[in-house]
Amino acid sequence: MTAPAPTVLARNLTMTFGRTRALDDVSFELVPGVTGLLGPNGAGKTTLLRVLATVSAPDTGSVVSLGLDPRRTDMRLDLRGRLGYMPQEPGFHARFTAFEFVDYVAILKELHQRRARHEEVRRVLDLVGLGAVRRKKIKTLSGGMRRRVALAQALLGDPDLLILDEPTAGLDPEQRLRFRELVGRLGEGRTVLLSTHQTEDVFALCQQVMVLHLGKLRFAGTPLELAGLAQGHVWHSHERDPGALGAWRTGTGQHRNIGNPPAGADLLEPTLEDGYLLLLGGDRVEEVSA
Amino acid sequence: MTTTVDRPPAAGASRTLPAGARSRRSTLALTAVESGRLLRHPAVLAATAVSVWLLWRWGKGTAPVLHYADIATQFALAALAGAALLATNLAVLRSHRDGAVDLYGATPLSLARRTLSHLLSVLPLVALGGILVVADLAWLAGMPGSVGTPHLAEAATGPALIALGGCVGVLLGRLARSVALAPLVLVALVLGSLTVAELQAAGHDQRPWTWLGTLLRAPPFDPPPAALLGRPATWHLVYLLGIGVALATLALWRSLAQERARRRAQVAAAIVLVAALAATAAAAVVQTRPTSSTLADRRLAVVTNPAAELVCQRRGPANYCVFAGFEPQIDLWEPTVRAVVAAVPPAAAARALPVTVAHRVGLHRLIDEEVNLGVQEGQGPSGPIVAPVGTAWGRDGPLFELAHARLAASVAARLVAPTRGDGEEPRWFPCNAQAVVALWLGGQASPQAAEGISQAVTDPYSEIFVFSHDPVLDDPPWDVRAGRFALALLDRPRDQVTQTLWRNWDLVTAPETTIERLGEVLGIQPSSDTSNLGPGC
Numbered sequence: 147m148t149a150p151a152p153t154v155l156a157r158n159l160t161m162t163f164g165r166t167r168a169l170d171d172v173s174f175e176l177v178p179g180v181t182g183l184l185g186p187n188g189a190g191k192t193t194l195l196r197v198l199a200t201v202s203a204p205d206t207g208s209v210v211s212l213g214l215d216p217r218r219t220d221m222r223l224d225l226r227g228r229l230g231y232m233p234q235e236p237g238f239h240a241r242f243t244a245f246e247f248v249d250y251v252a253i254l255k256e257l258h259q260r261r262a263r264h265e266e267v268r269r270v271l272d273l274v275g276l277g278a279v280r281r282k283k284i285k286t287l288s289g290g291m292r293r294r295v296a297l298a299q300a301l302l303g304d305p306d307l308l309i310l311d312e313p314t315a316g317l318d319p320e321q322r323l324r325f326r327e328l329v330g331r332l333g334e335g336r337t338v339l340l341s342t343h344q345t346e347d348v349f350a351l352c353q354q355v356m357v358l359h360l361g362k363l364r365f366a367g368t369p370l371e372l373a374g375l376a377q378g379h380v381w382h383s384h385e386r387d388p389g390a391l392g393a394w395r396t397g398t399g400q401h402r403n404i405g406n407p408p409a410g411a412d413l414l415e416p417t418l419e420d421g422y423l424l425l426l427g428g429d430r431v432e433e434v435s436a
Numbered sequence: 437m438t439t440t441v442d443r444p445p446a447a448g449a450s451r452t453l454p455a456g457a458r459s460r461r462s463t464l465a466l467t468a469v470e471s472g473r474l475l476r477h478p479a480v481l482a483a484t485a486v487s488v489w490l491l492w493r494w495g496k497g498t499a500p501v502l503h504y505a506d507i508a509t510q511f512a513l514a515a516l517a518g519a520a521l522l523a524t525n526l527a528v529l530r531s532h533r534d535g536a537v538d539l540y541g542a543t544p545l546s547l548a549r550r551t552l553s554h555l556l557s558v559l560p561l562v563a564l565g566g567i568l569v570v571a572d573l574a575w576l577a578g579m580p581g582s583v584g585t586p587h588l589a590e591a592a593t594g595p596a597l598i599a600l601g602g603c604v605g606v607l608l609g610r611l612a613r614s615v616a617l618a619p620l621v622l623v624a625l626v627l628g629s630l631t632v633a634e635l636q637a638a639g640h641d642q643r644p645w646t647w648l649g650t651l652l653r654a655p656p657f658d659p660p661p662a663a664l665l666g667r668p669a670t671w672h673l674v675y676l677l678g679i680g681v682a683l684a685t686l687a688l689w690r691s692l693a694q695e696r697a698r699r700r701a702q703v704a705a706a707i708v709l710v711a712a713l714a715a716t717a718a719a720a721v722v723q724t725r726p727t728s729s730t731l732a733d734r735r736l737a738v739v740t741n742p743a744a745e746l747v748c749q750r751r752g753p754a755n756y757c758v759f760a761g762f763e764p765q766i767d768l769w770e771p772t773v774r775a776v777v778a779a780v781p782p783a784a785a786a787r788a789l790p791v792t793v794a795h796r797v798g799l800h801r802l803i804d805e806e807v808n809l810g811v812q813e814g815q816g817p818s819g820p821i822v823a824p825v826g827t828a829w830g831r832d833g834p835l836f837e838l839a840h841a842r843l844a845a846s847v848a849a850r851l852v853a854p855t856r857g858d859g860e861e862p863r864w865f866p867c868n869a870q871a872v873v874a875l876w877l878g879g880q881a882s883p884q885a886a887e888g889i890s891q892a893v894t895d896p897y898s899e900i901f902v903f904s905h906d907p908v909l910d911d912p913p914w915d916v917r918a919g920r921f922a923l924a925l926l927d928r929p930r931d932q933v934t935q936t937l938w939r940n941w942d943l944v945t946a947p948e949t950t951i952e953r954l955g956e957v958l959g960i961q962p963s964s965d966t967s968n969l970g971p972g973c
Contacts, residue, residue, distance in 0.1 A: 196538060199538075199541075199542040200541075200542060201538050201541040201542050202541075203696075219696070219697065219698055220455065223455065223459075223544045223546065224455070224544070226542055226543055226544040227544040229542065231538075231539065231542035233538045233539050233542075235535050235538075236535075236536065236539055237531065237534045237535030237536030237537070237538070237539055238534060238536070239530060239534050239536070240534070249469075250466075250469060251539065251543065253462055253465045253466045253469060253545070254462075254466070254540060254543035254544070254545045254550070255543050255544060255545070256458045256459065256461075256462040256543075256544050256545055257462075258458065258461035258462040258464070258465045259461075260465065263465075299539070
């Protein structure tokens, strides 16, 4: 079976804000399916997503999405018509109802025919489970419902490329489960790039994962491959191992350690989180253990 | 949540249109949404109520002069213009205030088209302003005594101000992200406009640069005939529209630059901007030209030889001489004149009639100061002595009551002391018993006239007895004691006073009869306060 053609081709993306290099020579390809983007705060995830969503342009480098180069005005506008973007902070107009807000974004997405547009708005709101509250003002909705409104507007027009920035932030476990179900189905036949802090979301949803750290792309591969980086580097002990890069007490009372295990250590099967933490190195691991 | 994520059939329908057509239709769709929100904005709703109230308040109980009423609509709609400025600014800044800039930035409808939508969203509000103006002028035109014809450009200036307010609001939103800027700019514009309007009303011929303002008052109260106004209304409208187009284009240009739009679009915007500025500059120059010599001569003629400008008709006890087109006002004056005549003994009235009632307007603010001085130095009016009346008339309000009182008292003065000899001015000053009787007669005309006399008594320089067409010439101040005595008489039963006055008519109207002697006849003790007698008493 031949590999699917890449939907997004990013080459040597660099973006600097003052002295901070938010993106440092980042290159990658996205294929149809769900790709997770992991990284700590300040890694450059949002900057990268904004570039892919054509909200901002990189200082250097290029990105071609769906065969369109956003450096050309006509292609940029065409691309925007085929992508859906859910920002980390969507910026709701609190006095709008859910319907009015999504309808407004629908117009901005050039769904100009009123009847068809309203049908589409109802469809996406039903899709995220908000059909019953579409006439309610956004300021009266819960945090989880607002996230779903944000997702609904990203789904308008059935985009070919879906960019979701921390879509599960602030959701409780049940809401996150629902979100995963929906995003998982959306990934069929589309390209979805999902940025998150939650490694469980990546493990549950993503066929591919990228890790961004200090503006650099540190990993691109499958979740299993990322977890495999920690193969042989995870063990448990009764006490915290002083030689471990990081360790924490689990619910069983044992300590889970990451790093270079001593001889005879009781090795554990690594998880995605283990691979992620090991990849980021000592600083990040110490942060987790504190 | 539902389980279906089938690709919807309608989602791609819009994409079958070419990109340009899609964007245009989307711009109109967004305009419709923004228009709806603008019309429902609390500031707009409040301003609409204020504008409606002002139009009703200013028109109620008046005998409208439509070429003045159209100017007044501009001030009434100024509230809507301010609301348009604030509401459009808030709409433009909505994405910044709510943190939706990134979300909007990822959509295909460009920033320039969104700016265009905000600019176009003001049009329904402009139409609302136009409807208010048309409704107001139609209402006024149907009132008794309505005269004149509205000027299209004057009537359109109010709605143009609304459009201008919207353009300012959108531009401010594209230049700065602060919501505090628009209110500050609005306050500055209001203060500036009112200052310029006051300077302009003081005599725009002396200050032609005041036409560069937005709100331009007409000289207060008595409206002259439209031909004598000399307002460059059409060019002023072009001036305002030119500023609006320039500001709108600047907002679009700013948007195009921010989104790295094609150079061709930016060049087109620059061309439109230059054209708008050129039109604005041309209109600014034309509207600040000095008054033509023809118009200046005609204004002077109205003051120095008003008879040549007036058309007269005899009705009952009076000749009414009015500016052409103002004939319907005669119907409003007639009851006052007849009521005064009815209060005079028939024999005495027969000696004095007919009284000539003639229009007088305050053109001195529109006339060059040198000419004013020349008139004061004795050029004076020519023609028969008349009872002057202004062109502003109505039922309610202190100014209208004073107008009623002036007409009634001026007619009464001629009945009390008719002209002696051909063209000879009545030789009396408004003192002594004649003044009291004339004031009492005037108070019989109507409740408004009586109220106006009561007002005037508190101000001996308020010009109750008027002999001249030209308000520049000083009419003599009159005796406050006479006024107070007249008020005391007006409080007495009318029949009782009438009988006594008619019985002693020759005595009470003789020039040498004092107020004290009149008091003896009527059985009333006059005030002993001899201050404020005036130079003639």
